[in-house]
Amino acid sequence: MPPQGNMDDSEQNPSRVRTTIGIDDKLPTSSFSSTAPTDDDDDEKFQYSLSAFEKIVNFLLCRCDLSDQVLEFKPVSLLQLFRFATPFDYILLLIGLVTSVISGVSQPVLAIISGRLTNVLLVVDPLSKEFKNKAMENVYIFLGLGIFVSLNDFLQYMCFQRVCSRMMTQMRNRYISSILRQNAGWFDKNLSGTITTRLNDNMERIQDGVGDKLGVLIRGISMVLTSVIISLVYEWRLALMMIGLIPVSTICMTLLSRFLEKSTANELENVGVAGAIAEEALMGVRTIQAFNGQEEMVAKYEEHLNSGKKHAIIGGFWSGFFGGLFFFWLMAFMGCGILYGGYLLKVGIIKSPGDVFIIVMAMLLGAYFLGLISPHLMVLLNARVAAASIYKTIDRVPKIDPYASGGKKLDKVVGRVTFRNVHFRYPTRKEAKVLNGLDLTVEPGTSVALVGHSGCGKSTSVGLLTRLYEPEDGTVQVDGVDVRDLNLEWLRNIVGIVQQEPILFNDTIHNNLLIGNTGASREKND
Structure with missing residues (x-):
């Protein structure tokens, strides 16, 4: 005999006794103010400042602008990024890490083969049989290494993806699942649009941190380290001269990322305003046409588009400037490296011309790739911060927990609903008391209408009955038992609710009726 919220008497089944509470927005009631209590919907607010190590990393990456930033969440550890990974996922991750390192090491190895081939071209007589044999030997090594790297990179991307x-x-x-677990007070403070944006943006950042970009970062770091080691092994003097290319290329590409980030943000802001104007114009096209406002709306739209275009041109300038500067330094160091290497070859410190090319090409490959990936080195920090935000919601257990298995389940429901000295105020409007000592008893089989203006507590009373909220003081009882002592899932199953503004989900009427009771037959729903 479930109580029925917001129902008409004509909908009552005469074979069953129902307690009905109706709601009507007509008569005004008063609200009261007093000191607002705290509740578990007040999420803890704190700010996290970067550690000294993280600030040093930002400095080395030429992102001093990020060193003073204050984060809303403390970043999780790198291992915690893989919190939801299974043992099989860890095996795949290990394979991905190994293949990333192999891929990074294999690139500078190409420089060694190129140097060997250079020696053949410059030192061995082109008309001799030795020339052909050594040249073909290096060609076969190139071919075999290419096939191996292709298979290795395929395995790397597959594992990470x-x-x-x-x-x-x-x-x-x-x-x-955690979002649907939260109570109504939490949703009053976290709007659906904010939740959706947080889901999309943070998930995308986490995906960048644990996906193929992680493999690319590992490959780039291993490539640079291998390049430096190979160069130092062959000739440390020339290697130390070429090693200056690494910070120079990193600075160029990181500054490019920094300036592009600023210009792109300004561009998107103006384009977003232009998009909002276009949306308003399309939604109110009849009003615009009625007042001959077409030219005015087009002018406003064009103005913001032009502002965005200006920032896009600035972004293009920085992209061209730093991109050109990056390749200038690559070519400059290459020329200086060959010049200095030629000198070392002349004085006999370097024994073969191929060694010069090995050192120069290895450092060029490492510096070039590091320059390309250096703007993405921040993805790991972004992923860790985004994961902290997502995990905070996932780990949140509300005081009103629909997943809780505890609580009483009455053997026989009579249907007496009692409100005793109930006080309540909404979490977002704690200065206004909605219910101030409500006393009401609804007997089984009767119909009671709650009448008053919007916001006086009519729907709130029904929400307290189903524990969407909890009263600040007082009790709400079903058959003499406080609803806080009842099993929440059972309570919501015995209380029937027809909301003031029903929402149909994108499905059939029959499937909408099955929500919360998937085993009900069509005859029962009818």
């Missing part, structure tokens, strides 16, 4: 997709699917499921 597999781990990433499995983890992100699990994380999204857990996040949505």
